[in-house]
Structure formats: C-alpha cells, structure tokens
Amino acid sequence: MKKFIKFSLLLIVLFFAYVVYSNYPRLNIITGFSAKSVCSCTFEAGRDLQSIEEGDNDINPVFYAENVVNIEEKSVTSTVFGLKKRKAVFKEGVGCILVPEDIIETTSFKPVRNFNKTNLQYPYGELPQKDTVFNTINYNELQLAVNNAFDNENEEIKRTRAVVVIYKDQIIAEKYAPGFNKNTKLLGWSMTKSITNAVLGVLEKQGRININQTNLFPEWQDDERSNITLNNLLQMNSGLEWVEDYNTISDVTKMLFLEDDMTKIQLNKPLIGKPNESWVYSSGTTNLLSGFIRNQFKTHQQYLDFWYSELIDKIGMSSMLIETDATGYYIGSSYGWATARDWAKFGLLYLHKGNWNGTQILNESWIDYSKTPTNGANGEYGAQFWLNAGGVYPNAPKDLFSCNGYQGQHVFIIPSKDVVIVRFGLTENPVFKVDTFLSEILASIN
Incomplete structure (x- = not known):
C-alpha cells in the first residue's frame, strides 16, 4: 500500500x-x-x-x-x-x-467623463421603454430562438451570457445567464476594434484625417512603409508582418501580456507584403491606430478625453470603459467593457448611418466605407468590422456587418431588417452555431 x-x-x-x-x-x-x-x-x-x-x-x-x-x-x-x-x-x-513586479504606480492619466442623463427612453436615455407590440413579430418564435442560444440546465456547450435583440429602436427580446444581468459589464475583446474605427470616423468628420493619407508615422519616413495609407491600416491590409495566434507565444500574446506600450509592436514590424494586397488580421494594427489617434492631439489628456466626449458619452454608453496599457494608450484592439445594452447602442449608431437621435456623429459615407470589403478577405472584412458580404452566414442577409470578439462576442447590425442583435458568451462559431442563432431570430421578424 x-x-x-x-x-x-x-x-x-x-x-x-x-x-x-x-x-x-x-x-x-x-x-x-x-x-x-x-x-x-x-x-x-x-x-x-x-x-x-x-x-x-x-x-x-x-x-x-x-x-x-x-x-x-x-x-x-x-x-x-x-x-x-x-x-x-x-x-x-x-x-x-x-x-512589472517591482512597479506599483503606472499611468496617472484619467479621462474626463460626461454622465449627464437625458429624460428619454432607451436607447436615447435611461428611462424604461414603453411596451410596444409589433404585429410583424412572432414573439413565441422569437423567445424560443433566444432561449435556444442558452444552455439547458447542467449543460456547458453554448455558454451564452447575454442576448439583446433590438428592432426599430425597441428591445424586443433580452436574456441573461445566471450571474449576469442588464447592468453587468462585459468584455467585448476585439469588438473594441470597431470602437477604434468610430473614433477615427469622428476625426474624419471633423476634417482632421482622411483615409488616403500616407506618411503616418515619423518612424516610417525613410522607408517604404511611408507609402502605407490609413485605409490600409483600417482594413488590415498594410503588408506589415504580424502573427495573430492566441495559442502560442506570438505577436498578439506578447503585445497584450508583455508589452508596456502596445502601440509600438506593430509600428516596428517590417513590410513583408504589398499594401492593399496582403490582408492579415492584426490586433497590433488596431493598437497602432490608437497611437495614430494620439498623434492628432497636443496632449495626452486631450487624446484620452476625445474617445468619450466625442463618441462614447455622446451616445450614452455610460457603462463603457476602454482600458489602457501601462503607458496610457487605449488598448483599442481588445479591452472595451460595457453592458450588453450599451454595446447595442453602438450597433444602433451604425445601423442609423452614424446618426444618433438627430445628431450626425459620423458621416454616412464613413459607415459605407466601414462595411466595404477589403481586398483578399473574401467579403468577410471591411474596416475594423466583419462582413457577411461573402456569405459566411448563409441564412442571414448579405448586408449584415458586425463587431466580433474572442470567444463569440458579437454586435450584429442588419440594415435590411432594422435589427441589432447582441450576443456575449464563451464559445464561438462553430461550437456556437452563429448562422442558426441569427436565422432563428430573423425568422420571427417578418
């Protein structure tokens, strides 16, 4: 023994x-x-x-x-x-x-927020929505479709945490897993890339940038990287070297978990492909864009405030927080937190072509640009947004575009149906069958 x-x-x-x-x-x-x-x-x-x-x-x-x-x-x-x-x-x-282990104090910067409440109903304010019944919706089918997105008791397969369905600015279905509710902040992971897109869209509307500009960084001025356009970065088609693999020690894992300044790792990569002909999904590129945004301001405080004052707080995403790295740069690739309802507000901004309750936050042309397929992505990617133009979800409309994040975070925007669908969870396609999820919900809306 x-x-x-x-x-x-x-x-x-x-x-x-x-x-x-x-x-x-x-x-x-x-x-x-x-x-x-x-x-x-x-x-x-x-x-x-x-x-x-x-x-x-x-x-x-x-x-x-x-x-x-x-x-x-x-x-x-x-x-x-x-x-x-x-x-x-x-x-x-x-x-x-x-x-690092031997450092306690990091950035001392903090963005200024505006949490002014409006006397309006959701999504344009904090008041509860009035009960609205649409005769074009089969509510029994809709609730069944939403329920199907969640695990049955004692299962851990789909692992969905939150679903919100909005039709014509009204929440028509909403459900949360045990331990989560409408006030729980949820990590969007790479859905944050679409927030970075919107911040650049605001700068574009203000006439401070344009997507065709070159010579984006002083570090590139003496080599061929000076020819990379802002559009190339937004569409992840720059030709810069990058490896996006979360299962190994790769560029993305080193950036997120080892680097103090996450804007620099892609900045220092060599050009190994031809711009506009070398699509590679790159979180490093989005954080490089965060660095580019910083360069449009005289002070770091102005950079920090801008994301909230000109976008996030303007559309009432009061729960949202974009985390920074140790040097105070927003991690625009990965670390945006908000409630499912506030993430849905962001989807509505794009559904309504950049207009928020009568105020044009983004140019309508920016929305069109964001969902224009980039070369080499088979109709699946635009400018920091994923697309269904190539039919990756065969039973969903081709005009669907979305913010997608690690482990199956989604904000689906479907203009032809006037619908925004939000899903948070811990499993992604194909374990969580996205096409089935979308098609079942949309089938209930005539």
Missing part, C-alpha cells in the same frame, strides 16, 4: 513537473492573462473570483494560475506553482493595467 501511495505521489509530482516544463516559456503570458482577467472582472465588472476562474479563466493552460485578489489595493497577483508572478492594478477611469 505504501509503495502504491509513493508511486501515486511520484506520478503527481512528475505530472506537475511536466506541466511546468512544457509551459515555462509561456508562464509570463499565462499569469499575465490570468491577473489581467481576474482584475478586470473583479473591479470593473464586480464579479466574484470563483465565477471568473470557472468561466473566463477556464482555458488551458490559464486555469493552472493561482490568483490572489487584494481588495484594499485593488490589485490581483497570479502565479503558476509559485512561478512567474504577474500583477494587475485597477486604476479608476482606465481599468486594470498589467505592471
């Missing part, structure tokens, strides 16, 4: 040794992901550690990380078997920031 116990203990030790050895090169990224995730979900979304570790952090090998939450300091430290400790600190107004 003793030999069996010793043998079992040896197997356990060898197993843990193998786990550490096989993942050691990635430990900085594993603990960085874990600390950042737990910090944001705790202090930004107000969730408990158990739900975070069993939900957001149950990714192999992230679930090996041990997390310690310091409520007083508003920080989280994460290790794997005591190794590679990483720390994330919550800063009011800019969210959770990954910092």
Whole structure:
C-alpha cells in the first residue's frame, strides 16, 4: 500500500513537473492573462473570483494560475506553482493595467467623463421603454430562438451570457445567464476594434484625417512603409508582418501580456507584403491606430478625453470603459467593457448611418466605407468590422456587418431588417452555431 501511495505521489509530482516544463516559456503570458482577467472582472465588472476562474479563466493552460485578489489595493497577483508572478492594478477611469513586479504606480492619466442623463427612453436615455407590440413579430418564435442560444440546465456547450435583440429602436427580446444581468459589464475583446474605427470616423468628420493619407508615422519616413495609407491600416491590409495566434507565444500574446506600450509592436514590424494586397488580421494594427489617434492631439489628456466626449458619452454608453496599457494608450484592439445594452447602442449608431437621435456623429459615407470589403478577405472584412458580404452566414442577409470578439462576442447590425442583435458568451462559431442563432431570430421578424 505504501509503495502504491509513493508511486501515486511520484506520478503527481512528475505530472506537475511536466506541466511546468512544457509551459515555462509561456508562464509570463499565462499569469499575465490570468491577473489581467481576474482584475478586470473583479473591479470593473464586480464579479466574484470563483465565477471568473470557472468561466473566463477556464482555458488551458490559464486555469493552472493561482490568483490572489487584494481588495484594499485593488490589485490581483497570479502565479503558476509559485512561478512567474504577474500583477494587475485597477486604476479608476482606465481599468486594470498589467505592471512589472517591482512597479506599483503606472499611468496617472484619467479621462474626463460626461454622465449627464437625458429624460428619454432607451436607447436615447435611461428611462424604461414603453411596451410596444409589433404585429410583424412572432414573439413565441422569437423567445424560443433566444432561449435556444442558452444552455439547458447542467449543460456547458453554448455558454451564452447575454442576448439583446433590438428592432426599430425597441428591445424586443433580452436574456441573461445566471450571474449576469442588464447592468453587468462585459468584455467585448476585439469588438473594441470597431470602437477604434468610430473614433477615427469622428476625426474624419471633423476634417482632421482622411483615409488616403500616407506618411503616418515619423518612424516610417525613410522607408517604404511611408507609402502605407490609413485605409490600409483600417482594413488590415498594410503588408506589415504580424502573427495573430492566441495559442502560442506570438505577436498578439506578447503585445497584450508583455508589452508596456502596445502601440509600438506593430509600428516596428517590417513590410513583408504589398499594401492593399496582403490582408492579415492584426490586433497590433488596431493598437497602432490608437497611437495614430494620439498623434492628432497636443496632449495626452486631450487624446484620452476625445474617445468619450466625442463618441462614447455622446451616445450614452455610460457603462463603457476602454482600458489602457501601462503607458496610457487605449488598448483599442481588445479591452472595451460595457453592458450588453450599451454595446447595442453602438450597433444602433451604425445601423442609423452614424446618426444618433438627430445628431450626425459620423458621416454616412464613413459607415459605407466601414462595411466595404477589403481586398483578399473574401467579403468577410471591411474596416475594423466583419462582413457577411461573402456569405459566411448563409441564412442571414448579405448586408449584415458586425463587431466580433474572442470567444463569440458579437454586435450584429442588419440594415435590411432594422435589427441589432447582441450576443456575449464563451464559445464561438462553430461550437456556437452563429448562422442558426441569427436565422432563428430573423425568422420571427417578418
């Protein structure tokens, strides 16, 4: 019996040794992901550690990380078997920031927000909507379609957290998983790229930029990268080197979990393709665009305020927060937080061609540009938006375009149906069958 116990203990030790050895090169990224995730979900979304570790952090090998939450300091430290400790600190107004072990203080900047309430009904204000019944909607079919997006009891397959369906500016269906509700902030991941698109759209409307301009950065002035246009960056068709792989130590994981200044990693990459002929999905490009936006302002404070004063707060997305890196740049690729209802407001802005309750926030031409297919993407990508022009969802309208994020976050905008559909969860297509989800909802609206 003793030999069996010793043998079992040896197997356990060898197993843990193998786990550490096989993942050691990635430990900085594993603990960085874990600390950042737990910090944001705790202090930004107000969730408990158990739900975070069993939900957001149950990714192999992230679930090996041990997390310690310091409520007083508003920080989280994460290790794997005591190794590679990483720390994330919550800063009011800019969210959770990954910092080196020996540094506590990071950015001291904080955007100015305008939370003025309006005496209007949602989506243009905070008042509840009046009950509206559309005779063009089969509500039983609609509710069944929404219910089908969620797991049955004791299942963990679809893992949907929130669904909001808006038709003609009215919420016609809404559902949340246990532990989530209309006030829960949710991470959009790469849906944040579309927010970055909108900020650039505001600058374009103000006449401060144009999509065909070149010589975008001083660092490129003496080489062929000076010919890259703003359009090339927006369409991710610049020809710059980039690897977007979340399962390895790649450009994107190094950027998000190792870099203090996330605007620089794509900036310093060489040109390996021809602009407008080399489509490559790149979160680094979006953070480079965040750096480009910063360069349009004299001060960093003006840059921080602009995203909110000219866009986010103007359309009443009061729950939204875009997190920054350690140097104070918005992580426009990945870290936008808001309630499902506020994410839906963003979809409505684009559904209504840049107009928000009578105020033109973006030029209508900018909306058309954003959903114009880029070369080489088979009709699936425009300018920081995903498209259905190529029929990736065969049973949904071709004019659908969307904000998409890691693990199946979506804001679907469907002009021909006057519909915006929001879905948050932890599984993505094809595990979560997006085409079925869309087609079932749309079939209930005649």
